[in-house]
Amino acid sequence: MKLRTPFLRRCVLPTSLALNVFLISVVGVHLWRGPPHHNFAQDIARLAERLPEADGRILRDNFATIAPRLEEAHVLMRSFPERVRDAVRREPLNVAHLQTVLQEGMAARDRFETMLGKALVDTVSAMSPEARRNLAEWRGPPGPPPEPPPR
Numbered sequence: 001m002k003l004r005t006p007f008l009r010r011c012v013l014p015t016s017l018a019l020n021v022f023l024i025s026v027v028g029v030h031l032w033r034g035p036p037h038h039n040f041a042q043d044i045a046r047l048a049e050r051l052p053e054a055d056g057r058i059l060r061d062n063f064a065t066i067a068p069r070l071e072e073a074h075v076l077m078r079s080f081p082e083r084v085r086d087a088v089r090r091e092p093l094n095v096a097h098l099q100t101v102l103q104e105g106m107a108a109r110d111r112f113e114t115m116l117g118k119a120l121v122d123t124v125s126a127m128s129p130e131a132r133r134n135l136a137e138w139r140g141p142p143g144p145p146p147e148p149p150p151r
Contacts, residue, residue: 040074041067047138055131062123066115073112080105 044063048056063070083105087098124132 040070047135050138051131051134052128055127058126058131059123062119062126066119070112070115073108073115076104076108077112080108 040063044060044067048059050056051059080101083101084098087094087101090097124135127135
């Protein structure tokens with residue numbers, strides 16, 4: 001029995017501690033980085049909380065109608081680089097497919113920017129000066145900066 005106790009102390013305890021540190025690190029990084037998917041409805045709700053009630057209502061109402069389309073365009077924009085890579089990797093190269101992927105990605109970006117711009121103009125033109133100043137000071141949702149694209 002004496003031979004087993006030093007073995008347990010030397011191997012099992014450090015292994016257990018290392019595993020615990022690893023698991024805590026993985027969970028901590030996941031919590032720190034936040035969800036992988038951007039949610040515009042949540043961002044708008046958080047931003048509306050910072051505004052006077054009437055202005056927050058204007059913001060929520062103006063963005064509620066376009067939030068699902070913003071999400072859809074944003075998902076297409078995020079998948080765009082990988083879709084281009086996949087099209088370029090194809091053998092044999094299908095130029096028509098690559099052109100379609102590029103057109104879809106650029107159209108999604110244009111839709112996103114157009115919807116966002118129109119909603120912003122409609123929203124701030126109906127808000128109080130205080131709310132407009134508050135919006136101008138907002139720096140985006142909390143969290144770490146976005147990850148750089150893979151090489």
